[in-house]
Amino acid sequence: MPLDLEKVGVKTALRSFLGSNDLDTNTLAEFYQDLSRNSEEIRYSPGQHLFREGDLNEYIYIPVSGAIMLERSTSSGSRQVFAFLLTGNILGVSDQLIYNFSAKALNDSNVIKISQKLMKNIFERYPAIAKRYQQITSHILSMILDQLFIMGQRTAHQRLAHLLLDMQNRLGHGTNKFHLPMSRQDIADYLGMSLETTSRGFSQLKKLDLINIENNYQITIVERVKLTDYANR
Template sequence: MSDQTTCLHQRESRPRRLILAGAHRQPGYCLTCGIRAQSVCSVIDDDDIARLAEVAVETLVLPGRTFIEEGTAATDFYNITSGNVKLFKALPDGRRQIMGFATTGHFLGLAVSDQYAFGAEAMDTVRLCRFSRARMRQLMDDFPRLERRLLAEASNELVAAQNQMLLLGRKTARERVASFLLDRMRDATDPSQDVPLPMTRSDMADYLGLTIETVSRTLSWMRAERLIAIGRGHTVRVTASERLETLAAGEAA
């Protein structure tokens, strides 16, 4: 698929290396991109896609690497082509809030400000396309559909953020975990089967505004209540989705 994965399989478990610099692609590159259909790139026609390919720089990020540092100059946009990423903000004493998890097809870096509003860390091996903001701006001038698509993207994220604010401000621990699991099921291929949770308890806690212990206890409670079954290797299956929906919606227990 890609000719640039020379060190990809060597030692994924060691988050030591620098981000690979990547290279501008051949004009035909985006044309054959497998995830174009699900990403913002889909708004640019085959005829014009070479323009995008010129601007895109493919990059490989190893697990655990922070490739966007909160507060640094926002020079690029990113489009994830494979892997999982967590987006977060932190307080000076180390408290962290994860704003969301991004996966294949997600677009990162929307902000008017010249600084990134959040950090981004690879949860596994991540491949992404990088676009400089300046060049992206030119593309937006030439392709209004791109701007429209980004507006749609931003609007959706805004709705998600508002749901998360309701969760963080007003839901109980059980309601939070139930909401989280159901969200995961929603974008799973087969929600009736074991669904992977590619994040640690610590990540879930930082996403839900809880502690590791509370997340763990709540999951154990859900298993005891036969709402879910916890599989091996970070997977979960929902066994009573109706009851879980009721719980997540915050209806009187």
Template sequence: MLASHPIEIGHIVVPARRAPGQAGSGDLAERMRSASIRKLESKEHVFCEGDPRIHVFQVEEGVIAIYKTLSDGRRRIIDFAYPGDLIGLGAGKEHILSAQATCRGKVRCHSAASLEALAESDAGLAIKLYRSVCQELEATRDLLVAVGQRGAVERLASFLLALRRKDAKDPDTVRLAMRRSDIADLLGLTIETVSRTLSKLRAMRVIDVEQGGTTVTLRDIPRLTELSNA
């Protein structure tokens, strides 16, 4: 499929340490540490579609929803960015996606032009960005398959496993730092279906949901993997 508009990467994870033989690739981490910090309230936007692409942002704390506004006004979340992720990278002069905090957080702000100039002169960094772009495209394709071909249980199971790989410090626990409506917008479900499906997985003794609904314990990861239709 050919794209008629510049493709903007929702978030890219760049390793902080310099790899052997890749001189200068650690400069990004050093620059990010000295970049200014912007505090965010829940639901506050980092940037919106159509805004000039002046800065690239690294998530310092919290979770950021990356989404596209459809022609009928509905929101479609593409992914969630976590601490360490870069958001706002792209080929165009304007953002074609929006980024909104799901909870209180912080981002570091770095000049987009400066980062692009650094990548042009640093082959190691450019390769890392290329690999990260490939990983991002693979994740997007997985999402398309999940939404287009899987049922609610499969979609939610896939989402919980993705959170486990991405965010959980405890391999058996994931934190839902977003609203049920955010999860619904990512998976192409309704809020009610997300809640019912979580309850169904709990009844199946695959997961436990703590009071408040923000922490999920994965009780049977092999079964959850099976349900995800992976």
């Protein structure tokens, strides 16, 4: 379906993408017009791929609702999950001819899909947006560095604590409760550990009264400070 700028989610996602700075209202309005005419919003079901590793890099995507997982698999069957993307994040920020990872919807998700061609065109006409895009790229870079840092850290349970803190930030909306969009296996492949270790990690953190597990996916951070401490010990 064509992009409907009046939908609350779409606006939120785009605002989060563009950031709160610099862009004057005229530029913004024109840009929105461009988008609504030339790009669309697409709905994906759980498990459906936005694209696969090896596909031509022709679009960028901005999730409006739901959650997207970036992953790469080996011939030998193992898998690395690179990131979980939520509302207002962006994927496909790359000049590479071909995607070198796959993107898959974790649950029912709405996603804005913009062609790279349109994007290049927009960059030429709105330097402010091109600049913002560069900022985003460098922010992503710094996020991945953080992730790499965490991967090198001591214990599996600490890495899990990091993930939960991150998820609270991104999903908690100011509260200490959130709903995990991914499975234990997804978390395991994200943090480089086995499914069972992930599960034991949850149990351990619950036993220490740092978190509470309402059901498999509904998590509460009970002791944020202590959990942070646990993660960075």
